[in-house]
Amino acid sequence: MKNKYRDLIEQTFDFPQEEFKVEKGNLYFRGLDMMSLIDTYKTPFRFTYLPAIGEQIEKCRVWFNTAIKDLNYDGRYRYCYCTKSSHFNFVLEECAKHNTNIETSSAFDIDIVIALFKKKLLKDDIYVICNGYKTELYIRKIAELIDLGFDRIIPIIDNFREFELLDEIIDSKLEIGIRIASEEDPKFEFYTSRLGIGYKDVVPFYKWKIKDHKKFKLSMLHFFVNTGIRDNAYYWNELRKFITVYTDLIKAEAHIPYLNIGGGFPVKNSLAFDFDYEYMVREIVAQIKSGADSVDADHPDVFTEFGSFTVAESGGMVFSILDQKKQNDRENWNMINGSFMTTLPDTWAINKRFIMLPINRWEDRYERVFLGGLTCDSDDYYNSEQHINAIYLPEFKKNKELFVGFFNCGAYQESISGYGGIKHCLIPSPKHILINKDENGEIVHFEYRKEQTNTDMLKILGYE
């Protein structure tokens, strides 16, 4: 009878997959024996597998450049990394090695660009796309970057007030962009995004304020839908409206060499994940081409600001199962030695699901369980996967250790959980392991950050 965990996975999915395989009952992630990491560092730990970042960037470039070539598109593709998905130096350095441009969202982001520039890791000829609500400090930092020689810095206007502030603070000539406020998905609580300028206002604003401006030139149109790039009627409808604003601007004699379609490329969040990236890219480029051709405009360069897509697949979390609590005949709670709320906050805040797999005991029988976190909050749990309203793990045995991994969670979880800060119920931030490949292609790893100590926390709280 097929009743091992391994059978369950092999019967449910196409398995093994590119990043996951099992040997002698243990899980390997991108060729790395996860049990060896556990033996070395002990759980819980967060990990970042750096080579995945470059692989994502290059894969994406191939999709866009192939579509551009096949469609005889005259513009170029320009990859920007959206820093807010993960601000770590090791992430930005990896992006810099792959010559990405950068998208920023707040004042301190500019300090990151300056720090990399001073370390000679970034050149001043990259595009820096400044999104987000511009405070005075943010605009002053943009001015600092211009003074350092960055001449491809493009602030994206989010609101009318911001334009006036930019005019007051920046003295030099500058290319700017406008973010179009998309209509939200019909299931959402609002009609129009609070981010950006409404569709109907863009052309009048251009004519009124920008067309004859002495310093500023409108070069980029930007849009981003909250739900991301999906093959559904809502996304195609928003893209069509975006292209219509672009063609209306061309008719109003604007010259727009850059279109920015924002972030939102999906990330593998289940072993059953199936998204046709190449088809989507080709279709987007084809639609932009047809819009530009309809008004005889030069094909604009296409910018993207993929954050999750760049970093999510590089990150993971590993926990041990401490114990099993049986609360009634049907509910078995496997308690992890950490917390979902404080390490993977999106699981709690927006019910996000990641790939969850046991690290060992794949040859053992399985059972249905709930996973519980260590905080006293009843919301600190995980009980379903992307493809099914349940989770299964090898049977809990008191004398047989069991480890679970959450994969592809390298985007936003650190910043939203307040990496290293005060944690719910004072459950410490886990240690963080960096994994890379050396010059011979061998996997190497080290402890980037130790587990948070009681002293760290008491100090923040003012006891030390």
Ligand SMILES: Cc1ncc(COP(=O)(O)O)c(C=O)c1O
């Ligand atoms: C303007 C902008 N660009 C890019 C992104 C990145 O989105 P994602 O991580 O889904 O690629 C975001 C995310 O909020 C955003 O607001």
